[in-house]
Amino acid sequence: MSDQWIYLGDQFVKKEDAKISVYDHGFLYGDGVFEGIRVYDGNIFKMEDHMKRLYNSAKSILLTIPHTQEELTNIICEAVAKNNHKDAYIRVVISRGVGDLGLDPNKCKKANVVIIVEPLAIFPKHLYDTGLEIITVATRRNRPDVLSPQVKSLNYLNNVLVRIEAHLANVSEALMLNDQGYVAEGSADNVFIIKNGKLYTPPAYVGALEGITRNAIMEIARELNYEVYEEPFTRHDVYTAEEVFLTGTAAEVIAVIKVDGRVIGEGVPGEHTKTLLKGFREKVVQDGVKVYELQDNVNAV
Template sequence: MAEQWIFLNDEFVRKEDAKISVYDHGFLYGDGVFEGIRVYSGNIFKMEEHMERLYQSAKSIMLNIPYSTEELTKLTIETVKKNGLENAYIRLVISRGIGDLGLDPYKCLKANVVIIVEPLAIFPEHLYESGIDIITVPTRRNRPDVLSPKVKSLNYLNNVLVRIEAHLANVSEALMLNDQGYVAEGSADNVFILKKNKLLTPPGYVGALEGITRNAIIDLATELGYEVKEEPFTRHDVYTADEVFLTGTAAEVIAVIKVDGRVIGEGRPGKHTNILLEAFRKLVVKDGVPTGVLNKNLHVS
């Protein structure tokens, strides 16, 4: 990758010059919101949906974003162009801003806005062909009545603890249950199970983030004639499913072939998972906002 440029509060700076104060409440308290967005062949996938979720998250925690949706969309496109990447991952971060060591958010006078664009691959390509092993973990999902899963906040400690447990078990990802024992989501992914041609995914009220990729798969599956339901299910339902797969902006659509030592289906990515992955990869290059970056070697200064 050529020299990397980051948008930081009204200007573009080089990666090494992108600095935030240690008094920023995003650093001190995880007070802020973010979005992860993908660029495919110069197309920012589901840009409008990501922006809508970002602004809804900010409104929910009473965080004022100092740009309109249209302005921030243009700045995001400009950041992609500035880095000249045809295929990339965008991290858009809005923190509460600089305050003092107290908790009071009203002492933070202006939010900090950061847009990062860089290449990203969460899973190597061969795992999309072979599938992944995962586990369920003791760490429970935050209760929705404590912190809504619809708020994509900077405080990801719940998810980080799950990823630590996955790492200790030497697997790629792990599933969280909620306090009632229902499957909620992975550390960074939504989960789907297929059973007798019915596709199930946990509803938001059990603690699942309403993922952009998740919703895209629901729409695609419905168009392809699948019966899709958002309803609670347990680990037993996962263990006995015909197919299991995860979805996420970074992960896309990836098959799960083993959960807690139980082999799923025939122990390889299922036919329906592959159908949905293929449909998804056709969708990502056309559903979104074009940036005009068509050459991955292009660098705009």
């Protein structure tokens, strides 16, 4: 088995040598941002969108990434190529860096950059054929006027608590409501429902992350002449939907066939979900950055 290489700080190191300081504020306080990105057949899907969101998240919390977007894109491509992956998940982490035990981020001299590339399957393969059973949990979404969900921060405790509740209920995923009772998202996924052949997903202002896969599905749906709406909805709307599905970089697109004991539609992945998934599968190998082509160009310079 070949070595796994991690980009850490400013160099590639073997996985077993990839260590950070206990004084890193990403570890001490969850002070940092991250992105999860997918590689499909050597194509880093929606790379530019992920980079834009990463740099916007960093700017929002006054965190300076020590690379330009172009430089970081090249490093990510190098990480994929160095690990010899055509299909993989990429985790890019930018922490505040090493400081002291105090909270002050100004004590951290330089942000720390970590890039991990490895295969990932968030749900068992058979669930993509059969669909998920999920529940609604008691944990509510952080209020977006207090902590913006558009900042994809290292402090993921809100989402972790949702996943804990899901596991205690013996299901793989759960719905999280906001403080007004509207559906926000899952622990790591955006939520879509289909009613009367129309597609609905929660808007960002109710606490939903503007997911890259979420936006790709809306784009695909519009190309297929679906009516697409970003509108608040409740659990009642979920229970009575014709179809429900989740989207995310790790989860991709997966149908939900039961929510809080209520069977959705016919209790199997619906035709609209299958159609959108087919469109997604086509787009992931087209839209993005071709790793090995870019590497060849970089090496030729």
